[in-house]
Amino acid sequence: MTVTSPEVDLTGGRPVVPSRGALRPLGLGEVRLTGGFWSARQQVNGAATLAHGRSWMDRLGWTGNFTADGTGSVDRRGRQFSDSEVYKLIEAMAWELGRRPDPALATELDELTGAVAAAQSPDGYVNTAFGRPGQPGRYTDLASGHELYCTGHLLQAAVARARTGDGGRLLDVARRAADHVCDTFGPDGIPGLCGHPEIETALVELARLTGQRRYLDQAALFVARRGHRSLPPHAFGWSYYSDDIPVRAADVLRGHAVRALYLASGAVDVAVETGDDELLAAVAAQFDRTLARRTYLTGGMGSRHTDEAFGDDFVLPADRAYSETCAGIAAIMLAWRLLLATGESRYGDVIERILFNVVATAISDDGRSFFYANTLHQRTPTRPVPDDEEQLGFGGGPRAPWYEVSCCLPNIARLLASLGTYLATAGDDGLRLHQYADAEVATRLADGRRVGLAVRTRYPDDGLVLVRITETGAGPWSVTLRVPDWADGATLVVGGERRAVAPGAVEVRREYAVGDEIRLELPVRPRFTVPDPRIDAVRGCVAVERGPVVYCAEATRPVAVDTDPDATTTDGGDLDTIRIDPAVVPVDVADGVEVRARFDAPGGAGWPYRPPAATSAGPGSVPVRLVPYHRWGRRGPATMRVWLPTT
Numbered sequence: 001m002t003v004t005s006p007e008v009d010l011t012g013g014r015p016v017v018p019s020r021g022a023l024r025p026l027g028l029g030e031v032r033l034t035g036g037f038w039s040a041r042q043q044v045n046g047a048a049t050l051a052h053g054r055s056w057m058d059r060l061g062w063t064g065n066f067t068a069d070g071t072g073s074v075d076r077r078g079r080q081f082s083d084s085e086v087y088k089l090i091e092a093m094a095w096e097l098g099r100r101p102d103p104a105l106a107t108e109l110d111e112l113t114g115a116v117a118a119a120q121s122p123d124g125y126v127n128t129a130f131g132r133p134g135q136p137g138r139y140t141d142l143a144s145g146h147e148l149y150c151t152g153h154l155l156q157a158a159v160a161r162a163r164t165g166d167g168g169r170l171l172d173v174a175r176r177a178a179d180h181v182c183d184t185f186g187p188d189g190i191p192g193l194c195g196h197p198e199i200e201t202a203l204v205e206l207a208r209l210t211g212q213r214r215y216l217d218q219a220a221l222f223v224a225r226r227g228h229r230s231l232p233p234h235a236f237g238w239s240y241y242s243d244d245i246p247v248r249a250a251d252v253l254r255g256h257a258v259r260a261l262y263l264a265s266g267a268v269d270v271a272v273e274t275g276d277d278e279l280l281a282a283v284a285a286q287f288d289r290t291l292a293r294r295t296y297l298t299g300g301m302g303s304r305h306t307d308e309a310f311g312d313d314f315v316l317p318a319d320r321a322y323s324e325t326c327a328g329i330a331a332i333m334l335a336w337r338l339l340l341a342t343g344e345s346r347y348g349d350v351i352e353r354i355l356f357n358v359v360a361t362a363i364s365d366d367g368r369s370f371f372y373a374n375t376l377h378q379r380t381p382t383r384p385v386p387d388d389e390e391q392l393g394f395g396g397g398p399r400a401p402w403y404e405v406s407c408c409l410p411n412i413a414r415l416l417a418s419l420g421t422y423l424a425t426a427g428d429d430g431l432r433l434h435q436y437a438d439a440e441v442a443t444r445l446a447d448g449r450r451v452g453l454a455v456r457t458r459y460p461d462d463g464l465v466l467v468r469i470t471e472t473g474a475g476p477w478s479v480t481l482r483v484p485d486w487a488d489g490a491t492l493v494v495g496g497e498r499r500a501v502a503p504g505a506v507e508v509r510r511e512y513a514v515g516d517e518i519r520l521e522l523p524v525r526p527r528f529t530v531p532d533p534r535i536d537a538v539r540g541c542v543a544v545e546r547g548p549v550v551y552c553a554e555a556t557r558p559v560a561v562d563t564d565p566d567a568t569t570t571d572g573g574d575l576d577t578i579r580i581d582p583a584v585v586p587v588d589v590a591d592g593v594e595v596r597a598r599f600d601a602p603g604g605a606g607w608p609y610r611p612p613a614a615t616s617a618g619p620g621s622v623p624v625r626l627v628p629y630h631r632w633g634r635r636g637p638a639t640m641r642v643w644l645p646t647t
């Protein structure tokens with residue numbers, strides 16, 4: 001049976017389509033990245049990362065777990081949640097097909113869809129780790145089995161495929177799986193919930209796509225059930241799966257970071273669709289407090305390795321930054337939903353910070369290796385990783401081609417393939433730009449007028465953003481630009497008139513003609529940033545940022561600067577002893593930013609605690625070149641640090 005939704009949008013899809021809110025998201029057919037920083041990464045994603053993910057999933061048997069007869073399975077391979085990685089890869093393929101036609105990729109997606117469909121039981125259940133002979137029974141391990149989590153990713157993949165032109169077989173599989181979930185966990189069913197949120201946001205999006213209210217109701221039920229300690233006690237506490245406090249009663253995100261952020265995203269979706277403004281405000285307040293107290297400078301979240309969790313307020317040690325790549329992506333998901341709901345441009349700041357400093361850091365230049373955790377301070381040199389070996393640990397180290405748990409790579413892939421949709425939105429009366437990149441945007445306003453614009457920029461290398469009107473109708477309309485939170489001293493030039501603009505949203509409303517130009521000049525230059533003194537782990541340090549990009553010191557050779565006259569760049573130097581001179585402002589130099597620093601003589605070899613005394617200074621200060629944090633670890637084994645002690 002083929003189900004065709006009335007909402008299937010052949011012009012190109014959007015991951016999130018709320019039925020109400022301040023802003024309307026634009027689809028891949030309406031916003032196209034045409035060049036620059038993200039376009040390059042998007043092309044590598046399509047050309048290499050998708051195939052890389054597929055080859056590893058085939059090799060490790062994760063795709064092969066979807067056996068045709070539904071009986072599976074004694075040889076099932078991978079962790080309990082490996083189905084979800086296959087679904088995320090399918091989702092990434094779908095968004096990629098929304099971006100550009102690719103018959104071979106479409107065939108591959110169809111083939112994977114066929115495998116998933118064949119593994120689905122007649123009652124709609126689909127999961128390769130449970131319910132078959134020799135396996136645990138269905139839903140016997142809700143706390144850690146990830147069954148509903150996997151189903152959620154299946155639904156998201158199907159939504160992506162439907163919104164990029166094929167509302168057929170995969171959507172049919174997803175609807176039957178969702179019906180099974182509703183039948184099993186509905187008001188008259190098992191009163192349980194999954195230890196790993198994800199099904200909530202997925203059910204809402206499937207409801208938005210299909211118009212089926214029961215999926216939304218089920219999502220709302222799952223959100224309402226959480227926080228009552230109905231899951232089994234966990235060694236890390238009920239907070240590990242956000243089951244310690246009801247969603248609307250909590251004041252901050254806590255526990256496992258990805259779980260908490262996926263849940264918050266689903267809660268926003270439920271709140272928007274049900275008109276539950278109290279729930280929306282509660283999640284927005286939790287996110288605000290999390291940003292203020294539990295977020296790294298990079299936008300990364302999660303400082304506890306043991307349980308991949310948020311630490312307490314201000315527990316943000318640089319050298320123990322977990323900052324899982326998936327947590328960054330999940331925070332983008334949450335910020336995007338809040339941006340659409342509220343129209344507050346500051347959520348665009350959050351997304352930008354995470355994109356340039358977590359997502360861009362995580363993936364290698366060739367798109368074939370990645371960071372699972374994103375530390376802000378690498379004390380011992382990273383080591384080369386063979387490109388054909390799966391890594392068992394994921395708490396640090398270099399980018400690796402694959403990990404035993406490889407949630408992050410397909411998550412990056414699905415985000416990059418759909419990234420165009422995060423650039424711009426439409427309001428009632430115009431277009432809004434949230435991220436700056438070479439792009440073309442065209443859509444129809446609420447009154448039917450077609451409008452369009454093209455963006456040209458070298459951002460984030462420099463701060464000049466040119467917006468040229470490419471389509472317009474009669475009468476005035478608005479172009480609204482985000483002036484980033486760091487951009488004090490920005491200037492806007494419209495029709496030859498120049499004016500200063502403050503951080504926030506700046507609206508330019510007028511009767512446009514094709515060819516009209518808006519020029520935004522953002523002050524992209526290096527600057528020092530200091531931490532809140534309550535973040536004890538980095539008190540007395542500075543970081544350097546330039547526009548939205550966080551910089552770092554990186555040492556690729558184990559030499560001491562005081563004995564190597566050439567080591568005045570980031571090639572060398574003992575970063576444990578670096579002391580930045582905060583009186584000398586950082587300046588742009590070729591391929592980086594230069595600061596002045598002194599390298600203290602290393603302390604003694606013994607007991608590292610001693611009476612207070614001035615540290616023994618090495619020779620005078622030397623120039624040290626910092627590089628964008630997202631570029632670290634790309635030149636071979638290296639030490640690195642973002643937060644730099646001062647003299």
Ligand SMILES: [Zn+2]
Pocket residue numbers: 324325326327372406407408409411
């Ligand atoms: Zn991950």
